[in-house]
Amino acid sequence: MILEARELRKRFKLKGRAAGTVHAVDDVSFGVEEGETLGIVGESGCGKSTTARLLMGLLDRDAGDVVLEGRRVDAPGGMPLREARSKMQMVFQDSFASLNPRLTVQDSIAFGPKVHGVPAKDAVGRARDLLERVGLEPGRFAGRYPHELSGGQRQRVNIARALALQPRIVILDEAVSALDKSVEAQVLNLLLDLKAQFGLTYLFISHDLNVVRYMSDRVMVMYLGRIAELGPVDAIYARTAHPYTRALLSAMPTMDPTHRTERPPLAGDPPNPIDPPPGCRFRTRCPYAEAVCERDPVDAPVESGHRVACHIMDKNSGHTLAR
Amino acid sequence: MSAVVADIPVVAPAAAAHGYWTSVLRRLLKDKVAIAFASILLLILLAAIFAPLIAPHDPYASSILKRLRPIGTPGHLLGTDELGRDMLSRLIYGGRLSLLMGLLPVFFAFFAGSALGIVAGFAGGRISTVIMRTVDVFYAFPSVLLAVAISGALGAGIANAMLSLTIVFIPPITRVAESVTTQVRSLDFVEAARASGASALTIIRVHIIGNVLGPIFVYATSLISVCMILASGLSFLGLGTKPPQPEWGLMLNTLRTAIFQNPWVAALPGMMIFAVSICFNLLSDSARQAMDVTR
Numbered sequence: 336m337i338l339e340a341r342e343l344r345k346r347f348k349l350k351g352r353a354a355g356t357v358h359a360v361d362d363v364s365f366g367v368e369e370g371e372t373l374g375i376v377g378e379s380g381c382g383k384s385t386t387a388r389l390l391m392g393l394l395d396r397d398a399g400d401v402v403l404e405g406r407r408v409d410a411p412g413g414m415p416l417r418e419a420r421s422k423m424q425m426v427f428q429d430s431f432a433s434l435n436p437r438l439t440v441q442d443s444i445a446f447g448p449k450v451h452g453v454p455a456k457d458a459v460g461r462a463r464d465l466l467e468r469v470g471l472e473p474g475r476f477a478g479r480y481p482h483e484l485s486g487g488q489r490q491r492v493n494i495a496r497a498l499a500l501q502p503r504i505v506i507l508d509e510a511v512s513a514l515d516k517s518v519e520a521q522v523l524n525l526l527l528d529l530k531a532q533f534g535l536t537y538l539f540i541s542h543d544l545n546v547v548r549y550m551s552d553r554v555m556v557m558y559l560g561r562i563a564e565l566g567p568v569d570a571i572y573a574r575t576a577h578p579y580t581r582a583l584l585s586a587m588p589t590m591d592p593t594h595r596t597e598r599p600p601l602a603g604d605p606p607n608p609i610d611p612p613p614g615c616r617f618r619t620r621c622p623y624a625e626a627v628c629e630r631d632p633v634d635a636p637v638e639s640g641h642r643v644a645c646h647i648m649d650k651n652s653g654h655t656l657a658r
Numbered sequence: 659m660s661a662v663v664a665d666i667p668v669v670a671p672a673a674a675a676h677g678y679w680t681s682v683l684r685r686l687l688k689d690k691v692a693i694a695f696a697s698i699l700l701l702i703l704l705a706a707i708f709a710p711l712i713a714p715h716d717p718y719a720s721s722i723l724k725r726l727r728p729i730g731t732p733g734h735l736l737g738t739d740e741l742g743r744d745m746l747s748r749l750i751y752g753g754r755l756s757l758l759m760g761l762l763p764v765f766f767a768f769f770a771g772s773a774l775g776i777v778a779g780f781a782g783g784r785i786s787t788v789i790m791r792t793v794d795v796f797y798a799f800p801s802v803l804l805a806v807a808i809s810g811a812l813g814a815g816i817a818n819a820m821l822s823l824t825i826v827f828i829p830p831i832t833r834v835a836e837s838v839t840t841q842v843r844s845l846d847f848v849e850a851a852r853a854s855g856a857s858a859l860t861i862i863r864v865h866i867i868g869n870v871l872g873p874i875f876v877y878a879t880s881l882i883s884v885c886m887i888l889a890s891g892l893s894f895l896g897l898g899t900k901p902p903q904p905e906w907g908l909m910l911n912t913l914r915t916a917i918f919q920n921p922w923v924a925a926l927p928g929m930m931i932f933a934v935s936i937c938f939n940l941l942s943d944s945a946r947q948a949m950d951v952t953r
Contacts, residue, residue: 391853420855433846437678437868443847446864447854493850500854 336405337369337536338423338504343389343399345382355609359385361560362399367504372530372537374551374568376544376583380608382560383540387506390538391425392416403504421451424497428509430489434481440466440492441477447500458499465495468532469525487518491525498533506538511546523550544587548572553640556580559608559616562634566641576643579617615646627653678868685948692944695937702934706753715744717751717904726920737923739909740916741902745923749930752904759816759898759905760886760934763823768878771828775835776870780843780862790836796829805888809897819898823888827881834877838870872949879942883935890931906930 342364347357360382367373375383388394390401392409400407403422407413424447427433434443444462449455463473469491481489490510497505507526511519523546530537539550547554547568554571556564556579564577575581606619614629615621621628627646635648646652686692705712714735721742729737736745778789796804808822842848843866851861890907892898899905901912909927917924 393849393852417855420853425850425853427846427850429846433850435847435851435865435869438864446851446856450854450856450860496850 336366337403338367338390338538339400339402340365340386340390341400341402343386343401344397345385345389345394346397349609353609357608358560358611359608360389363557363560363562364399365555365562365565367536367538369503369536370534371552372539372550374547374554375538375540375557376542376547376554377557377563378583379542380559381557383542383557384508385560386557387425387508387538387540390506391423392419393425421500422502423504423506424500424502425506425508426490426493426497426510428512430486430493430513431481433493434489434496436481439478439480440471440484441473443481443492444496444499447496451500461499462495465498466492468498468529469495471495485518486514487522490514490522494522494525494529498529501533502535504536504538506540508540509542510539512541512543519546526550544584556583559606559611561616562644563617564641564643564645566637566643570638570641574637574641576637576641576648577617577645578621578623578647582620615644623647623654623656625654682945682948686944689944689948692941692948695940695944699934699937699941702753702930702937703757705750706757709747709751709754713744713747713750715747717743717747718902719743720902726916726923728920729922736926737920739913739923743902745926748904748909749906749926752906752909752927753930755816755899755903755905756886756889756907756931757934759820759823759889759907760882763820763889764827764878764881764885766824767827767831767881768874770824771831771878772835772871772874774828775832775837775874776839776862776866778832779836779839779870780858780866782840782843786836789832793829793832796825801826801884802888802891805892806895806897809892814897814900816898819889819892822892822897823885826888827878827885830881831874831878835870835874838873839866842866842869872946875949876942876946879938879945882938883931886931886935 340363342362343360344362345360347359349355349357363382363386365373375386377383385394389396392401400410401419402408403414403419408419409416434440438446441459441462444465445455445458448458448461453461463477466473466476471488471491476484476488476492481492484492493510510526511522514522526537527550529535537550539547541547551568553566554568555562556571556577558579563579564571564575566576571580572584575584606616612619612629613631615624615632618624618628625646630646632644632646632652633649634642634644636642637648646654647656650657721738724734724738724742726740727734727738727742729735731737734744734746736749739745739748774789774793778786799807805822805826808825809819812818812822848861848865851865856864886907889898890905890910893900893905893908894911899908901908906927910924910931913924913927
């Protein structure tokens with residue numbers, strides 16, 4: 336296990352009229368195997384990005400641990416944050432906002448290595464090499480500013496920037512979501528190539544279920560700051576166990592007209608994450624909700640490597656549908 | 659890898675990599691308006707520096723007989739003031755103190771205010787609260803009153819006047835710097851820089867300063883004219899320059915009694931202040947445009 340999240344928790348205190356505590360990420364635990372792609376899906380506000388930022392140390396966690404290569408990050412006797420950040424990098428959704436408009440593409444990519452003590456000349460060399468690898472000819476692109484590039488080109492630069500520190504893990508936070516479909520496909524293929532080339536591990540965060548299915552080895556479904564279901568991609572898509580995942584998947588458009596969606600899609604928005612009631616977070620929208628759902632569900636292993644936080648999947652829960 | 663270089667290039671092959679400020683200067687030099695106003699400013703500045711060589715008369719030489727001569731009087735191209743001193747010479751000499759008192763306080767306040775504002779904006783939280791609330795205290799007073807109070811407390815003199823003006827201009831510049839920095843700090847590239855393990859100082863140096871200095875600079879240049887006016891106000895109260903020293907603001911004040919007898923001569927120092935401040939304002943506009951590489 337190259338990366339592990341242990342009961343990560345992040346709460347935001349709100350002041351003023353809407354006073355309360357947002358439970359952005361609530362005791363989330365999962366592991367990432369070396370070389371795999373773990374897809375993270377969920378509606379907006381479910382804590383996907385907060386989880387990513389907690390892993391990167393961009394947000395201070397309230398509780399829990401991030402364990403990288405077996406060492407606790409930013410903890411006494413563990414791995415310093417700075418070291419962890421060179422092993423773990425992130426690509427953001429907004430390709431434009433994530434590049435400094437005042438720096439040339441080459442300088443943006445070379446910034447990270449320079450910070451970590453690589454001599455300027457070598458850093459620039461590495462930047463040009465990476466530009467080549469992400470499909471941007473350095474002779475033409477190295478001296479350009481971000482506004483002179485298209486969205487797809489900018490995201491390639493961002494990928495090159497993330498790779499400049501030679502990380503082992505790359506967190507892709509909605510990295511392709513803002514791109515045109517055709518460009519998105521190219522960038523996805525580029526990501527797969529780079530993964531094979533550098534032996535990378537991906538955390539692929541997206542709200543696009545098709546893309547996640549294409550990219551991931553395992554999938555984690557999040558709902559209101561908690562993990563609803565986590566398992567191998569085939570299991571999640573074929574043997575869906577959590578009512579929420581089922582609802583999500585039924586909202587996914589299909590290309591096959593004979594395969595019509597009969598299941599009801601989810602109605603409405605996720606409930607307010609401010610001071611959520613105890614128990615299963617999904618019970619307010621769940622068609623199978625019962626009295627037992629007011630208790631927190633335990634992670635029930637459905638099959639090897641596939642776990643579900645639902646009382647229905649837990650024989651001893653007392654839910655009438657429990658198997 | 660599958661070499662998919664499919665994205666269509668937006669512009670012609672870019673020029674060789676060059677520094678950001680070099681490109682700003684290049685764009686500024688292409689701006690005809692900027693060049694025009696920069697030359698006017700340069701002219702005034704050079705005239706002030708080489709005043710002894712250019713001025714036709716001694717700026718202090720007064721004459722009871724030749725008081726308040728109109729513009730175009732032979733020997734006194736721009737007339738004479740209420741003590742019969744040559745206006746042209748006094749205007750040329752006056753540029754020295756006026757420019758100094760208009761520029762230096764803003765210059766110092768620009769550095770101090772930017773530093774405070776960037777730190778406050780980047781650090782946020784308690785540090786920001788301390789800096790910004792302290793700055794807010796100065797906002798409670800009108801700037802003229804504040805300048806007079808500080809200057810009065812420090813005692814008369816040009817240096818003290820400039821110090822008081824610096825203190826007056828630090829709060830507004832800090833405020834602008836803080837708000838711009840707060841905006842830039844929330845952008846993803848700052849987050850990305852943090853994710854690469856860079857220290858706060860490095861992030862400020864590489865990623866913040868270049869993106870915030872433009873707007874702060876533009877705002878600061880707009881304060882130069884205000885500063886010149888305030889400086890003249892201090893001089894009028896006897897807290898800055900003292901008569902008979904030539905200084906545009908002071909000249910404007912002493913000539914105000916002659917506004918009915920000889921309005922054009924009386925207006926001349928005001929015109930100089932106006933010319934200089936409008937040059938700075940337009941120049942700062944051009945500078946802002948040149949700094950905006952996304953255009």
